[in-house]
Amino acid sequence: MRAWRLSASGIALEEVANPIAKAGWAIVRPALSGIGASDVRTVQAGGFVGTLGHEFVGTIESIEGEAHGFKPGQRVTAWATAACETCDLCKGGLSEHCRSLAVLGQRALDGCLAELVTIPTSRLLAVPDSLDDEQAIFAQPLGAAIHAARLVALEAQAYVTVLGDSVLGLLSAQVMARRNATVRMLTEQPQMLELCAKWGLRHRETNLSGLRGDQDVVVECSGTADASAFGMVRPRGSVIQACPPAGAIDLGDAWSSEVQLLCARGCAMAEALGELASGSIQTAGMIGRTLGFEHAADGLALAAKPGSLKIAISHD
Ligand SMILES: [Zn+2]
Incomplete structure (x- = not known):
């Protein structure tokens, strides 16, 4: 073969x-x-x-x-x-x-x-x-998004930012939006911004977004090694590292703000197939x-x- x-x-x-x-x-x-x-x-x-x-x-x-x-x-x-x-x-x-x-x-x-x-x-x-x-x-990337989302308990209307630029980002934003969170996706990719608009997901170009430190949860799906996720999250908020970073990340801001860093590598694949079959994920x-x-x-x-x-x- x-x-x-x-x-x-x-x-x-x-x-x-x-x-x-x-x-x-x-x-x-x-x-x-x-x-x-x-x-x-x-x-x-x-x-x-x-x-x-x-x-x-x-x-x-x-x-x-x-x-x-x-x-x-x-x-x-x-x-x-x-x-x-x-x-x-x-x-x-x-x-x-x-x-x-x-x-x-x-x-x-x-x-x-x-x-x-x-x-x-x-x-x-x-x-x-x-x-x-x-x-x-x-099913696999959606399973990863579902597993990552489960690592945090979300208060009602929690503010969640997904750092996108990836298929995992598009799926994570959809999964988080189904959990009663106020979700926005940040990406530099025009085709991903278009998909978010089509699905009714809040979205913005990454470079137009400030580091206000006001998000409850940031889901890092871009795989870069920059520390902007820690600049966006509020003190004692959570950063979910949903894919491996491209290099060493400076954890200085994370330490001073007592941010929880949650690493997600698992895959809730059976649940993902169920979600896909139910039509709830685009x-x-x-x-x-x-x-x-x-x-x-x-x-x-x-x-x-x-x-x-x-x-x-x-x-x-
Ligand atoms: Zn073993």
Whole structure:
């Protein structure tokens, strides 16, 4: 089969052997993959040798051993992570922080930018029939937005600013707006400002917004290393770091204002599929480009541009 592989010499479309499912794993044929910021980070960081890609919707080809209720032919997506289930953290209920956590297409696990991918059946999720593939590929970033939002208790009409410039920002703003908060999204990307206007979300260009220190919560989804989130939040407010920062952040203002810094990396994926199926979260207009499988390297280059919308890869 063909697979988009990362190695020390870069990205290449290679012919590789079909994967073999271990007991408790399924073979899935992806139909549509999504490329996002974490795929770009994986390529830029180097170090991972394997098949790229962690967001997909596909069909189960076969299952080996424990099926967890799944069957061949079923349309599925999957969590990107797989834990060992035997280390102290897994046994202590922190399997998302497993000491040997594997991440699809990023760490110790071949990803979905291939004709076939193997996934533990315990990590599969059925995709509701009402969702098309173009909606379902947002399950992972939406799951991350839902997980991040849960880290704070919001008083009624709390003031929330989402530092956007990303698909995660657009989803976080929608999730926060559904929690009875007064939400505004700050982004420099015209297409993201347009989407917010269409959805009735308050929005503003980032550089037109002052650092007034009056927000109860700031959700940092832009992945920069600047400390503006701490300048926007009120004393003893909360900053949710919903994606990894691009570098070291100066925490001086955070310390003097006693700001809570909450780091969010988890993914409430089952809830995300439910929200998508209920139609409460908008995804139309959030796919910037859909490219054919053989153009996935171009997709990674597009996703690396600042403020990129979701790049989808069709496996047809
Ligand atoms: Zn573990």
